[in-house]
Amino acid sequence: MNLRNKAVWGISIFFTVLVIAFSVRMLWLGTAGPIKPLEELNRDWPQGVNYEIFVRSFYDSNGDGIGDLNGVTEKLDYLKDLGVEGIWLMPIQPSPSYHGYDVTDYYGINPDYGTVEDFKRLITEAHKRNIRVIIDLVLNHTSKEHPWFQKALAGDPKYRNWYIWAKEGDEPIGWDSLGSSPWHGSGNNRYYGLFWEGMPDLNYDNPEVRQEAIKIGQYWLKEMGVDGFRLDAAKYIYPTKEKEKNYTWWQEFRQAMDQVNPNFFMVGEVWDSPSVIGPYLKGGLHSAFNFDLSAKILASAKGEEDAGIGAYLTRVRDFYKKMDQNAIDSIFITNHDMNRTMSELNGNLNQAKMAASLLLTLPGAPFLYYGEEIGMEGKKPDESIREPMRWFKEAGKPGETTWERPIYNGPNSPSVEEEMEDQASLYRHYKTFIYLRRSLEPLAKGEIEESMIRQKGIVAFKRVLENESILVIHNMTRNPIQVSIPEKEADFGKVLYANHPDNRIKREKGGLTLTTAPYTTTLLAK
Numbered sequence: 001m002n003l004r005n006k007a008v009w010g011i012s013i014f015f016t017v018l019v020i021a022f023s024v025r026m027l028w029l030g031t032a033g034p035i036k037p038l039e040e041l042n043r044d045w046p047q048g049v050n051y052e053i054f055v056r057s058f059y060d061s062n063g064d065g066i067g068d069l070n071g072v073t074e075k076l077d078y079l080k081d082l083g084v085e086g087i088w089l090m091p092i093q094p095s096p097s098y099h100g101y102d103v104t105d106y107y108g109i110n111p112d113y114g115t116v117e118d119f120k121r122l123i124t125e126a127h128k129r130n131i132r133v134i135i136d137l138v139l140n141h142t143s144k145e146h147p148w149f150q151k152a153l154a155g156d157p158k159y160r161n162w163y164i165w166a167k168e169g170d171e172p173i174g175w176d177s178l179g180s181s182p183w184h185g186s187g188n189n190r191y192y193g194l195f196w197e198g199m200p201d202l203n204y205d206n207p208e209v210r211q212e213a214i215k216i217g218q219y220w221l222k223e224m225g226v227d228g229f230r231l232d233a234a235k236y237i238y239p240t241k242e243k244e245k246n247y248t249w250w251q252e253f254r255q256a257m258d259q260v261n262p263n264f265f266m267v268g269e270v271w272d273s274p275s276v277i278g279p280y281l282k283g284g285l286h287s288a289f290n291f292d293l294s295a296k297i298l299a300s301a302k303g304e305e306d307a308g309i310g311a312y313l314t315r316v317r318d319f320y321k322k323m324d325q326n327a328i329d330s331i332f333i334t335n336h337d338m339n340r341t342m343s344e345l346n347g348n349l350n351q352a353k354m355a356a357s358l359l360l361t362l363p364g365a366p367f368l369y370y371g372e373e374i375g376m377e378g379k380k381p382d383e384s385i386r387e388p389m390r391w392f393k394e395a396g397k398p399g400e401t402t403w404e405r406p407i408y409n410g411p412n413s414p415s416v417e418e419e420m421e422d423q424a425s426l427y428r429h430y431k432t433f434i435y436l437r438r439s440l441e442p443l444a445k446g447e448i449e450e451s452m453i454r455q456k457g458i459v460a461f462k463r464v465l466e467n468e469s470i471l472v473i474h475n476m477t478r479n480p481i482q483v484s485i486p487e488k489e490a491d492f493g494k495v496l497y498a499n500h501p502d503n504r505i506k507r508e509k510g511g512l513t514l515t516t517a518p519y520t521t522t523l524l525a526k
Helices: 012-023 069-074 076-082 116-128 147-153 207-222 240-258 274-281 291-303 309-323 349-359 416-421 426-439 441-445
Strands: 050-053 086-089 132-137 228-231 265-268 287-289 328-332 365-369 447-450 458-465 468-475 481-485 494-498 504-508 511-516 520-525
Touching: 069 076, 069 116, 076 116, 076 426, 116 132, 132 207, 132 265, 207 228, 207 240, 240 265, 240 274, 274 287, 274 309, 291 309, 291 328, 291 349, 309 328, 309 447, 309 458, 349 426, 349 468, 416 426, 426 441, 441 458, 441 468, 458 481, 468 481, 468 511, 494 504, 511 520
Parallel strands: 050 086, 050 365, 086 132, 132 228, 228 265, 265 287, 287 328, 328 365
Antiparallel strands: 447 458, 458 468, 468 520, 481 511, 494 520, 504 511
C-alpha cells in the first residue's frame, strides 16, 4: 500500500461501507434516500464530468510502449464506471513532437496512435456508453514542417500569405511575446511564432486561412463524429491588442460549426482573468477554462482555509451570464500545462481529497486530468507532468506505456489497481463525489450563492436550482469544527450527505450547530 494511503484519518470503516454500496451502484444520502444507479442519472453534458487524456501516456493496446486510440477504447468502461461523461483527447493529429501541438496534417491521425478506423471505433464505443468526445484543435499555428509552411518558405505566393512575415529591412517588434522574441528565421524569411520557432502562427487576416480552419472543424464534426473541441491558445488567433478580431473569429467559427452540428461544444484555452474571458463567451466560445478558480481551489486545500471561492464564483457567473445566459464555466484543479495536484499539495492525501470535494461541488463543467484520481504526481518540465498512467501494482505490465521513463510515478507510486482495492483511496473519493454530483441536480446544474457562514477553515456555499437548494460545508482542516449555522440559514436542518458518521446537526437554544470531522464535507437540505 502507498505510504500516503496509510496516513488517512480514521474513516476507513465508513469508506468500506461506501464501496460495498457502490458494488450495487447505490449510495445512501443521509435520510434523503439512495443515489440513483448510474444508468438512471440525469445527463446534462457538456456540464457533465470530463476527463482529459494524453493518449501517448494513457494505455498501450499493441505493446509498442506508446499509448494509442485502441487503448483509450479499452479503458472506456473504466471511465464510465468512474462516472465520466466526456473525454478530451490532447492532440491526436500527425506531428513531429511527442505532445502534438505542432500539427503537420489537420485531417489525419498520428500513426503512433492508430488509424482513422481506430478513431471512428473509439467514437462509436464512447457514444454507446453515453460518453462524449472532444479533441484538441490547434488552429493558432502549425508545425514548421507542415507542407503549407514549407511551401511558404519556398516562396509559393499562395501559402506565403498564410503566415506572418517581418517586412524586409524592418526590425520586427511583435505582438505578444511570452518572454522571448516571437520572431524567428533570417533574411526575407523572418516569421512570427509566438510559442516557439517550430510553431509558426497562421495569418487569420487572410480569408483563405479562416475558410480552411472552418473546413477542418466541420470535417471533424461531420466526417469523424467528434462532439466538440478544446481550442488551444484561443486568445492568440490575433494579437491580444486586436482582441475584437479574436471575438469575431470565434463567433464566425461557432456559426459555421452550428451548421454541421448545433449540439457541438467548444471550450477555449483563454489563460487569463474572467474579465478577459467574458467577451469570448458572447456568441463565440461556449466555455473557457477557469484558471483563477484552479488557483483558489489549490490555495484553499493547501492552506486549509477559504480562499474566497463562493464570493468569487458568484461574481464571475453573474458576469458570464451577461455575456451569454448559456455560458459554461469549465472548472479544473490542474491540467497538462501545470504541476500536478498531488505535487502542488506536497503529497498530502487529505488535502487532495478536499480539492476534489471542492471541484465536484462547484458549478460548471468539471475536468479531471488523467491520473488525478489516483494521485499521480509531476512537476515541470512538461514531460514530467505527462508521465505514463499507472494501471497496475506491478509496474510495466502489458498496457502501461513506456515511451518515457517516469520520474514521479514509478513502481512505488499509486496505481489504479491498488487504488480500487483501497476503500479509503483518493480514487474512491473521486468516484463518490462524481456519483454524488450526478445524482443531485442542484450540484450538477444549479447556480452558486454565498453562504453567511464565516468560520476559519470552513468553505461554505449554496447550490440552488429553481426551488431546490443545498448548503455545502467543507471542513478543510485537520481539526474537528463546530459550525454555527446563521439564523437566516437555519432552515437547512437535514443532513443530506456527509462523508463521516460524526458529521451531525444539533438544534440548541442558541440555534443550529453542525459538527464536522476533519477533512470532510456535509450537504444540508431544508
